[in-house]
Amino acid sequence: MSVVGAAMIPVLAGCATKPVAIAPVGPRPASAQALGGTGFLKVYSDTETHEIGRNTFFYPHKPYGIYSESGKCLRFVVNHIGDMDESPTCVPLPAGRYVIVAESAAYGRVRVPVVIQGDLITSVHLDRDGTFLAHAPAQELVHLPDGEIVGWHS
Numbered sequence: 001m002s003v004v005g006a007a008m009i010p011v012l013a014g015c016a017t018k019p020v021a022i023a024p025v026g027p028r029p030a031s032a033q034a035l036g037g038t039g040f041l042k043v044y045s046d047t048e049t050h051e052i053g054r055n056t057f058f059y060p061h062k063p064y065g066i067y068s069e070s071g072k073c074l075r076f077v078v079n080h081i082g083d084m085d086e087s088p089t090c091v092p093l094p095a096g097r098y099v100i101v102a103e104s105a106a107y108g109r110v111r112v113p114v115v116i117q118g119d120l121i122t123s124v125h126l127d128r129d130g131t132f133l134a135h136a137p138a139q140e141l142v143h144l145p146d147g148e149i150v151g152w153h154s
Contacts, residue, residue, distance in 0.1 A: 026154030037118025
């Protein structure tokens with residue numbers, strides 16, 4: 001079994017429970033939105049703790065799946081390069097609508113619809129660090145049921 005295949009087992013095993021569903025997340029509002037082409041997705045999923053050496057800790061983001069709107073699994077994203085990489089992977093995707101299934105720090109496994117637009121980055125914040133968006137107009141933001149900010153409305 002490949003490493004990627006083995007890593008998929010926990011993601012697929014988690015499909016037995018129904019994840020929290022929220023409104024679609026899109027890229028930050030722009031004055032001129034691009035249509036078509038390739039856009040990008042960054043998912044700040046929950047993190048895991050990795051100790052490297054004595055008392056040196058790193059917090060890479062957990063893997064997630066990208067699905068079509070109809071539920072077909074399109075890609076499994078490891079979401080970090082190594083145990084010391086704390087930045088989520090920037091995934092290029094054709095413009096369109098997708099669904100990600102990822103681990104949230106607050107809710108466990110969540111299902112987040114996303115909109116990818118050409119040349120723009122759609123960011124999804126599931127690691128309790130979306131507070132920097134708190135000063136944006138509330139109607140432009142997507143929240144988890146507890147009010148935690150996840151990203152921009154599509």
